[in-house]
Amino acid sequence: MLATTPTYQITWEKLPDDFVLPDDPVDNINQPTLAAALTESLQLAGKLPETALTTTNYGICATLNGKFVVKAPDWAYIPHITVKRSEVERSYTPRLQGEIPALVLEFLSETEGGEYSIKETYPPGKFFYYEQILQIPSYGIFDLETGTLELYCLGENKRYKLESANEEGRFWLPEMQLFLGVWQGKRDNRDGYWLRWWDLDENLLLWGTERVEQEQQRAERLAAQLRAAGIEPEE
Numbered sequence: 001m002l003a004t005t006p007t008y009q010i011t012w013e014k015l016p017d018d019f020v021l022p023d024d025p026v027d028n029i030n031q032p033t034l035a036a037a038l039t040e041s042l043q044l045a046g047k048l049p050e051t052a053l054t055t056t057n058y059g060i061c062a063t064l065n066g067k068f069v070v071k072a073p074d075w076a077y078i079p080h081i082t083v084k085r086s087e088v089e090r091s092y093t094p095r096l097q098g099e100i101p102a103l104v105l106e107f108l109s110e111t112e113g114g115e116y117s118i119k120e121t122y123p124p125g126k127f128f129y130y131e132q133i134l135q136i137p138s139y140g141i142f143d144l145e146t147g148t149l150e151l152y153c154l155g156e157n158k159r160y161k162l163e164s165a166n167e168e169g170r171f172w173l174p175e176m177q178l179f180l181g182v183w184q185g186k187r188d189n190r191d192g193y194w195l196r197w198w199d200l201d202e203n204l205l206l207w208g209t210e211r212v213e214q215e216q217q218r219a220e221r222l223a224a225q226l227r228a229a230g231i232e233p234e235e
Contacts, residue, residue: 007120010133011063012096019068021059021090030144031107032056033188034195035075038105041197041205042077047178053078053098059091060101062133067122071129073104077176094134102175104130105140105195115141131160137175140195147182147193170198178205 035056042048054077059070070091081088081098094100106115106126117125120132130136131154139152139160151171152160165171170181179198187194187207197205206214223233 008065011066012093013061013063013068014093014096015059015061015068015070015091017090019070019091021070022072028107028144030190030192031074033190034107034142034144035105037187037207038075038195038197041207044208044211045197045199045205047176047197047205049080051080051082051098053081053085053088053092055092060104060134061091061093062129064122064124064133069123069129069133071126073101073126073130074107075105076101077103079175100134101136103138103140103173103180104136105142108141108143108145127160132158138171138173140171140180142182142195144193147184149180149182149195151180168202 039048039054039056042054048054054075055073056075057072058076059072060076061068061070063069078092078094078101079099081092083097088097092098108115114126116127118128118131119125120128124133127139130139131152135154135158137154141150141152142148149165149171151163151165153163155161163171165181166179168179168181170179172179177200179200179202181196181198183194183196183204184192185194187209199205226233
């Protein structure tokens, strides 16, 4: 499968088995936790189809002018893959193995990661790669320390445009039919800013621990109502 532009040629090829993937350390200890939380709430809410794929620090590939390019966003959502999962254990090539990711997220850290790089020469910068090569509909950059989320969406001119959040500070993602926004609180012994999902009716997609707590509260209210009616609830 082939696509061309005036300045470079893009092909979609499977990464060779002997290709050495970068083994860079995670920039921040909190990044895997944030990524896991995003996936967990999608899965529990039934928003993660069997053919969908969420990835964390996982290579998304393209071939630019005959050279393989691999970028590993901190989190990505791929709506549909067309191959067996065993075929994408090491990396994923859009168009060849399934759809283009609907969303990629980068978590800022103290280490300069080039999240805003528009470098066109090989190897291309992340911003340029997501916008011009992969043409991912939505690209989010999240600052864990300040809780600032920037969301860039492809416009009609195939360029990223910085989106404005709604009154609640959330962004609507049409490809996922969900809102993405910032939430402050505690999970996994980390008290800080998190990225969370809300559905069309502005209902927060809960984590597993929140679901358990919600059920406990519901049971306690029911028990209190029964006692008020003179009925002792069964243990």
